[in-house]
Amino acid sequence: MITRRRFITGGLGAITALFGLSLVPEYKIIDQLVNSIPVLLYHRVGPEADDLTISTTRFEQDMASLAEEGYHTLSLAQVARRLQEQQPQLPDKPLIITFDDGYLDNYTNALPVLQKYSMKASFYIITGMMGDTDRLTGAQIREMAAAGMDFGSHTVTHRQLAELTPQEVADELHQSKFALEQTLGKPVNFIAYPCGSYRPDTIQAAGQAGYIGGFSTQCGLAMFNNHFTIKRIPVFHFDRSIAYVLLRKGLIPSMLG
Numbered sequence: 001m002i003t004r005r006r007f008i009t010g011g012l013g014a015i016t017a018l019f020g021l022s023l024v025p026e027y028k029i030i031d032q033l034v035n036s037i038p039v040l041l042y043h044r045v046g047p048e049a050d051d052l053t054i055s056t057t058r059f060e061q062d063m064a065s066l067a068e069e070g071y072h073t074l075s076l077a078q079v080a081r082r083l084q085e086q087q088p089q090l091p092d093k094p095l096i097i098t099f100d101d102g103y104l105d106n107y108t109n110a111l112p113v114l115q116k117y118s119m120k121a122s123f124y125i126i127t128g129m130m131g132d133t134d135r136l137t138g139a140q141i142r143e144m145a146a147a148g149m150d151f152g153s154h155t156v157t158h159r160q161l162a163e164l165t166p167q168e169v170a171d172e173l174h175q176s177k178f179a180l181e182q183t184l185g186k187p188v189n190f191i192a193y194p195c196g197s198y199r200p201d202t203i204q205a206a207g208q209a210g211y212i213g214g215f216s217t218q219c220g221l222a223m224f225n226n227h228f229t230i231k232r233i234p235v236f237h238f239d240r241s242i243a244y245v246l247l248r249k250g251l252i253p254s255m256l257g
C-alpha cells in the first residue's frame with residue numbers, strides 16, 4: 001500500500017498540472033486513488049471497429065500498454081476479497097477488465113491477447129443467448145474458465161431491470177445465475193446490469209439472489225463503497241489511448257466527485 005501511495009504521489013504533480021486540478025486538496029486525491037480500482041468495460045473485439053467493437057490490433061495495444069505500465073488484473077475472487085475485507089492483499093496497480101454480452105469474439109479474438117499478456121478478465125453472459133449465432137457456447141465458457149477467466153451474469157434476456165416487475169427481476173437474477181453455475185460447476189457471484197439499468201430494489205433483489213457484487217455502466221473509478229453499484233470505464237475505438245481512457249474517464253470525474 002505504501003508503494004502504491006508513493007507511486008500515486010509521484011504522479012500527482014503531472015496529473016494536476018495537466019488537468020488544472022491544483023484546487024483539489026492533494027490528500028483527497030491520494031485517498032481516492034488509493035481506495036479505488038479502475039474497471040474497464042469492453043464489449044466486442046474484432047477486425048472492424050464500430051460502436052461496440054474495438055479492433056484486435058487496438059485491443060492488443062491496450063493490453064501491451066497496461067502490462068508495460070505494471071497493471072495487474074484481478075480475478076473476481078480477488079474482487080470479492082476487496083469487497084469483504086478492509087485491507088485485502090492486492091497487487092500493486094490493480095485493474096479489473098470486464099466484457100459484457102458474451103459475444104463469440106471474446107473467445108476467438110480477446111482471449112488469445114489476454115493470455116499473451118497474462119491478463120485476467122471477467123465476462124458477463126446473457127444466458128438465454130448462450131450458444132446462439134455469434135455468442136459464446138457453454139463449452140467455450142468452460143474452456144475460458146479453465147484458462148483463468150471469470151464469468152458473471154448479464155441476466156437471461158438482457159432486458160432493462162429497472163423496467164421489469166419484481167417477479168421478472170427475481171427470475172432474471174436467479175435463472176441466469178443458475179444456468180451459469182450449471183455450465184461452470186461453481187458459484188457465480190457477480191452481475192453486470194444490462195444497459196446499466198437498476199433501481200434500489202434491484203440491488204436488494206440481487207443480494208437476495210445470492211450475488212455479492214454488481215457492476216453498473218456509470219463511468220468512473222470503482223470505489224467499492226456500494227458492492228452493487230460498482231462503476232466502470234467504457235473503452236471505445238475512438239478513445240485516443242488506454243492511458244487517456246484511464247486518466248480522463250476514470251480518474252478525473254471521480255476526483256471531482
Ligand SMILES: [Zn+2]
Pocket residue numbers: 100101154158194195
Ligand atoms: Zn449488455
